Amino acid sequence: MIPLPIPPADPLPLPLPPVILKALHLLTFALHLLAVNLGVGGTVLSFAHAARGREGDRDLVRRVAPLLPPAVTFAVTLGVAPLLFIQLSYGPFFYSATVLSAFPWLALVFLLIAGYGLLYRFVGSVASDRFRLWSGALASLLLLSIALVLANMTTLSMRPDLWRGLAASSPHGTRLNLADPSLWPRVLHLVTGITASAGMLLAGWGAWKDHAGAREAGLRWFIGATLCQAAWGTWLLLRQPEAAFRMLLSGHAFGSLALWFGIGCAALALLMAIPASLRGAARKAVGPPFLLAQGAVVGMILARDQARDATLAAVGFDPYALPFKTxxxxxxxxxxxxxxxxxxxTTLVRWVLAPVQAGAEARHD
Amino acid sequence: MNYPVWDVPFLGSGWVVGIMAIIHIFLSHFAVGGGLFLPVMEAHARKHGDEAMLRWLRKHARFFLIVTGVAGAGTGVGIWVVIALANPQGVGHLIHGFVLGWATEWIVFIAEMACITVYYYGWDRLTPERHLKVGWLYAICSWLTLAVINGIITFMLTPGKGWAESHWMWDGFFNPTYAPSLIMRTLVMWALAGVYAFWTAATIEDLDLKERVLQVSARWVLPAYVLLPLLGGWYFLNIPPVSREVLQVGMAGAAAGNFSMATRVTMLTVMSTATIGVIVYFGPFRNARAFTRGMAGAVAVVALLATGASEWAREVARKPYVIRNVMYSNGVRVEQVEAFQREGYLPNSVWAREYAGLKGDTALARGEALYRGQCVACHTWDGYRSMQKFMAPRNLDSARNMVRMLRSRDPRENIYAKFMPPLAATEAEGEQLAAYLYQRAHPGPAAVARK
Incomplete structure (x- = not known):
C-alpha cells in the first residue's frame, strides 16, 4: 500500500505543552464563534426582518444593526488566534489542505472584505427610511458563504486519503473538496447553527433590554433553526469518517460525551424556548434556554475537536505527542x-455602560 | 518539498503575497499613524474649542474605522492565508519559533479594535476626557502592534547571532534591524496618517476649516522627510553585507546605464517619496483651499507606490532566503542542502515524490517534481521570471551546465548564489531537472533532434 502523503511536522519544538495549546485553541475558537454568531448570524436576521418590512421589524433592525459591524470586527480579530494555534498543532494537515484547495481558501479574504463592506452599507442605511436591502442580502450571502470555505478546508485537512486525487485533478488548487461526503452537511450545520445561535443572542438581548419583539423573534429563529439542525446534524454525523463516527457513538469517549451533552442541551433549550417564545411569556423565561444553547455550542466545539483527533489518529497523528520546550x-x-x-x-465596558449625563462636559473621574 | 506547491500561473505565488502585503501594509500603517493622529487632533480641537474640526474629525474617524476595520483587517487575514499558501514550510517554522509573539500581537490587536470601536461609537456617550483617553489608548495599542510584529518581520532579514543555536524567541526578536526598522516605520505611519487625512479633508466645504485641517495634516508628513534618509542609512548599515552588496552593485550599475531590478525599485522609492513631498508642499500646505479629492487620491497612489517599492526592496534584500541563513525561499532549510545533494531531494520530500508519482515517476516527472519544489517559489513558466523565456535559447547541454552550476553554494562557481538557493539535489536529479526544463521549453519530437 502506498503511504499517505502526510508531511512531517516542523523540526522546532512547540513553545508550550500541546495540551495548553489545545486549551488555548478551543477557548479562542469559542470566543471567535460567539462573535461570528452575533455578527454573521445577526446580519442574516437583520436582513430578514428588514426585508419583511413591517414597522416593528424595521424598528428592531434599527436597534440591532449598529452592533453588527463591531461584532464582525471581533469575529475577524478573534478568528486569528485559532488559525494560529491550528497551524501549530495540525500544520501538516492544515497547510496541505489549504494548498490543495488554494483558490477557494483564498476566496475567504475577498468574501470577507466584500461582505463586511456591504454590511457597513446596509447598516448605514437603516437609520433612514430607505433600507439598502440588496446590500443586506449580499452581505448575508457573502458572509455565510465563508462557511463553505471553512468547511472545505476543515474536511480536506482531515482526509489525507483524498489529497492525491485532488492534486491530480487540480494542480493549481482551484477545486473544492467535493469528494468528501461530509462537506455539504457540515456547511448546512454551520449555517443553521450560526442562525440558531444568533436567534438566541437576539432573544437574550431582548430580555436584557426588555424588548418583547426581539425576544419573541429571536426565540422563533432559534426554534426553527434548531429543528433544521436535528436533520443536518444527523446527516453530518452519518457522514463522518469511520474513526470519528465510532468514537462519537461510543458513549464513553470524551468526544462522545461532549456530543451528547451538546445534543441534550440543545434539545432542552428547544423545549424551554417554545413556551418562552409565546406572547406574554415572562422575560426571565429566556434565561435557561439561553444558557443551555451556549452549553450546546460548547459541547459541539469539544465534539468537533475530538472527532478531528480521532480521524487523524487513524492515520497515525497525535497532536499531544509533538515535542515541546516551554x-x-x-x-x-x-x-x-x-x-x-x-x-x-473592563475599564472600557465600565465607561461605555456609565449613564450618559446631560452636557458633554460632565465629569466621571 | 514536504508540502504541496501552490502553482499560480503567470503571476507566481510570490506576487500574490506581494500584492496582498503591499495593500495590507499601506492600510495597517495608516491604522497605526492614524491612531496617533486622531487623539492629537482631537486634543488640539478641544483645546481651541474648534467644534468644526471636531465634526470633521468624527467623520474622519468613521472613514478610519471602515478602512482599517474592513480592508485592513481583511487583508491582515489575507496575509496569513497567502503566506501559508506560498511557503508553508517557512510559515510553519516562523510560527513554531514565534507563536507567543504572535499571540501577544493578537492580544494587543484585540485591545486596539476595542479602543477604536469605543472611540467611534462612544463619541456622544463618553465624556470628552474619557473619549480622548480612549483615543490615546488606541494610539498606544496600535503602535504596540507594530512594535511586536516588527520583531518578527526584521528577524526574517536579520535573525541575529544567537537564535540559530538557542531558538529562543527573544534572541531573534531583538535583532540588528529591529530598532531602525521600528523608527522608520513609525515615521512612515505618521506620514501616511497625514496622507489619508487629505482624502477626507479635501471635500470640507468650510474653506477656513479645510485650510486648517490640510495644513496641520501636511505637517504630519514632514518628520518622515527630514529623518528618513538618516534612518535609512542606519538600517542599511545593519542589513547583511551580502544584501548591501546587491543594492550597491545595482546603484553602481545605474551610473553606467545598467539598471538592475534593485536599482529600479530603489529609484522608484526615492522618486515617489520626493513627488509626495513636492505635491504636499504645493498642495495641502501652500494651496489648501484649492486642494481637491483627485489630488488627494494622486498623493495616496504615489504613497502606495513608495510603500510597495520599499517593501519590495526589503524582500529583495532577503534573497535567497525566506529566513536568512535558516531557510531558503523555496522552503529548503540551509542544513538540509548537503543531505539533499548527497541522498537526493525526492527521497526526502513527501510531495516531490507524490508529484513525480502522479505523472508516472518517469525521469521527466521527477524533473518536473524538482522544478515544482525548488523553482516555482520564485519562477513561473511563462509569466513572472519566466523559465520558458530563460530556457528557449538554450540547448540541452546548456541546460545541464546551468543546473550543475546551481548546485554550488560558492559565488565564484555559481553566479546566482547571492540571489538563488542552491539546487538541493543529487547530480542525477539535476540531470532530470535539466531534461524536464529543456523538454518543456522545446516541446515535440524536434527537442530530441536538437539535443
Whole structure:
C-alpha cells in the first residue's frame, strides 16, 4: 500500500505543552464563534426582518444593526488566534489542505472584505427610511458563504486519503473538496447553527433590554433553526469518517460525551424556548434556554475537536505527542498582556455602560 | 518539498503575497499613524474649542474605522492565508519559533479594535476626557502592534547571532534591524496618517476649516522627510553585507546605464517619496483651499507606490532566503542542502515524490517534481521570471551546465548564489531537472533532434 502523503511536522519544538495549546485553541475558537454568531448570524436576521418590512421589524433592525459591524470586527480579530494555534498543532494537515484547495481558501479574504463592506452599507442605511436591502442580502450571502470555505478546508485537512486525487485533478488548487461526503452537511450545520445561535443572542438581548419583539423573534429563529439542525446534524454525523463516527457513538469517549451533552442541551433549550417564545411569556423565561444553547455550542466545539483527533489518529497523528520546550519568558509576556487586556476591556465596558449625563462636559473621574 | 506547491500561473505565488502585503501594509500603517493622529487632533480641537474640526474629525474617524476595520483587517487575514499558501514550510517554522509573539500581537490587536470601536461609537456617550483617553489608548495599542510584529518581520532579514543555536524567541526578536526598522516605520505611519487625512479633508466645504485641517495634516508628513534618509542609512548599515552588496552593485550599475531590478525599485522609492513631498508642499500646505479629492487620491497612489517599492526592496534584500541563513525561499532549510545533494531531494520530500508519482515517476516527472519544489517559489513558466523565456535559447547541454552550476553554494562557481538557493539535489536529479526544463521549453519530437 502506498503511504499517505502526510508531511512531517516542523523540526522546532512547540513553545508550550500541546495540551495548553489545545486549551488555548478551543477557548479562542469559542470566543471567535460567539462573535461570528452575533455578527454573521445577526446580519442574516437583520436582513430578514428588514426585508419583511413591517414597522416593528424595521424598528428592531434599527436597534440591532449598529452592533453588527463591531461584532464582525471581533469575529475577524478573534478568528486569528485559532488559525494560529491550528497551524501549530495540525500544520501538516492544515497547510496541505489549504494548498490543495488554494483558490477557494483564498476566496475567504475577498468574501470577507466584500461582505463586511456591504454590511457597513446596509447598516448605514437603516437609520433612514430607505433600507439598502440588496446590500443586506449580499452581505448575508457573502458572509455565510465563508462557511463553505471553512468547511472545505476543515474536511480536506482531515482526509489525507483524498489529497492525491485532488492534486491530480487540480494542480493549481482551484477545486473544492467535493469528494468528501461530509462537506455539504457540515456547511448546512454551520449555517443553521450560526442562525440558531444568533436567534438566541437576539432573544437574550431582548430580555436584557426588555424588548418583547426581539425576544419573541429571536426565540422563533432559534426554534426553527434548531429543528433544521436535528436533520443536518444527523446527516453530518452519518457522514463522518469511520474513526470519528465510532468514537462519537461510543458513549464513553470524551468526544462522545461532549456530543451528547451538546445534543441534550440543545434539545432542552428547544423545549424551554417554545413556551418562552409565546406572547406574554415572562422575560426571565429566556434565561435557561439561553444558557443551555451556549452549553450546546460548547459541547459541539469539544465534539468537533475530538472527532478531528480521532480521524487523524487513524492515520497515525497525535497532536499531544509533538515535542515541546516551554518558553517561560514569552509565556509570561503573553500572560501579562492578557491581564492588561482584561483590565482595559473592563475599564472600557465600565465607561461605555456609565449613564450618559446631560452636557458633554460632565465629569466621571 | 514536504508540502504541496501552490502553482499560480503567470503571476507566481510570490506576487500574490506581494500584492496582498503591499495593500495590507499601506492600510495597517495608516491604522497605526492614524491612531496617533486622531487623539492629537482631537486634543488640539478641544483645546481651541474648534467644534468644526471636531465634526470633521468624527467623520474622519468613521472613514478610519471602515478602512482599517474592513480592508485592513481583511487583508491582515489575507496575509496569513497567502503566506501559508506560498511557503508553508517557512510559515510553519516562523510560527513554531514565534507563536507567543504572535499571540501577544493578537492580544494587543484585540485591545486596539476595542479602543477604536469605543472611540467611534462612544463619541456622544463618553465624556470628552474619557473619549480622548480612549483615543490615546488606541494610539498606544496600535503602535504596540507594530512594535511586536516588527520583531518578527526584521528577524526574517536579520535573525541575529544567537537564535540559530538557542531558538529562543527573544534572541531573534531583538535583532540588528529591529530598532531602525521600528523608527522608520513609525515615521512612515505618521506620514501616511497625514496622507489619508487629505482624502477626507479635501471635500470640507468650510474653506477656513479645510485650510486648517490640510495644513496641520501636511505637517504630519514632514518628520518622515527630514529623518528618513538618516534612518535609512542606519538600517542599511545593519542589513547583511551580502544584501548591501546587491543594492550597491545595482546603484553602481545605474551610473553606467545598467539598471538592475534593485536599482529600479530603489529609484522608484526615492522618486515617489520626493513627488509626495513636492505635491504636499504645493498642495495641502501652500494651496489648501484649492486642494481637491483627485489630488488627494494622486498623493495616496504615489504613497502606495513608495510603500510597495520599499517593501519590495526589503524582500529583495532577503534573497535567497525566506529566513536568512535558516531557510531558503523555496522552503529548503540551509542544513538540509548537503543531505539533499548527497541522498537526493525526492527521497526526502513527501510531495516531490507524490508529484513525480502522479505523472508516472518517469525521469521527466521527477524533473518536473524538482522544478515544482525548488523553482516555482520564485519562477513561473511563462509569466513572472519566466523559465520558458530563460530556457528557449538554450540547448540541452546548456541546460545541464546551468543546473550543475546551481548546485554550488560558492559565488565564484555559481553566479546566482547571492540571489538563488542552491539546487538541493543529487547530480542525477539535476540531470532530470535539466531534461524536464529543456523538454518543456522545446516541446515535440524536434527537442530530441536538437539535443
Amino acid at each position: 518558553d517561560w519568558t514569552s509565556l509570561a509576556v503573553f500572560a501579562t498582556s492578557l491581564v492588561l487586556l482584561i483590565v482595559l476591556l
